[in-house]
Each structure stands twice: as structure tokens, then as C-alpha cells.
Amino acid sequence: MSPAPRASVRRCFISIGSNLGDRLQYLRDAVEMLPDVIAVSPVYETDPVGGPEQAMFLNIVVELRTAIAPLDLLGICHRIETAADRVRDIHWGPRTIDLDIIWIDGVEMDTARLTVPHPRWKERRFVLAPLRDLDSYLVSDDDLAAADGRVRLLGPLDQPSSPI
Helix, strand or coil, X not given: CCCCCCCCCEEEEEEEEECCCCHHHXXXXXXXXXXXXXXXXXXXXXXXXXXXXXXXXXXXXXXXXXCCCHHHHHHHHHXXXXXXXXXXXXXXXXXXXXXXXXXXXXXXXXXXXXXXXXXXXHHEHHHHHHHHHXXXXXXXXXXXXXXXXXXXXXXXXXXXXXXX
């Protein structure tokens, strides 16, 4: 009997944002709960894009190297949101935490539950700015210039340089 095939390890980028409560702590907790983290972007304070009038967000992008299947990774993201008491009453409304799988190396999928790459990732400066800090190859100057929203760099997750 031959051994079961091993899942390949892939680079994956997850965007994380918060605009309710202790935004910085929600980001820290989410990073702590994610498996296989190898890098975390600086923290950006960002305009909300789409949805109702609401407070500014703190956003980061996290890089993983993982063999976890995309839908299983989505389940982990949903469990992290649930642990932070994420409420989904208003589409694109205020939230304690939001985790979106943005890109997985070599994966393209479009299902009812998950689309990879994320369908709007190149439209959102709050995704592109921190993603560019981790991988400038994925985000061109033109991509960043064309994206919606304003972003302000605050600094590393463990010590942002501006009061939050």
C-alpha cells in the first residue's frame, strides 16, 4: 500500500481588518490564531470602502506557507471571526474582525463559498498597500494608484507609530 499523497505547501495571503472595539488587539489575536504564519505586514489605518458610513479600519496582510486546503483555511478564518464575536448584520458593515483569503500560489477557484484570488483584491488599497509590503511582485505601482480608498501607514503590529 502506497502512502497517501502529501498536500503541497503554498504561499497564501490573508487580509485582516477591524473597525470596532480594540482594533489593534483584534488584529493581534487573529494573527496569533492563524496557522503557518511567516510574515505580517505593517498596520495601516484605512478608509472604509463600500458599505454604510462607518469608522476607519486597521488593516494588515498576513503571509502563510501552508498545506491547508483553501476551504479548510476559510473555515479557520470563519472560526477566528466567530471567536471575535463578528456580526454579519450589514453587508460590508462595521466589524470586530474580517479575514479574507486574497491569494494562494497556484490556486484559482470560484465556488459559492470561496473565490481565489479574491474577486476585488486589486480594487482595494487597504489590501494592496500591506500586500505590497510583503510581496512587491504581486502589486504594481499602477495597481496601487488605481485602487480605491486612502491608507495611512502606522507601523509594525507590535508597535504602531501612531496612537490608535
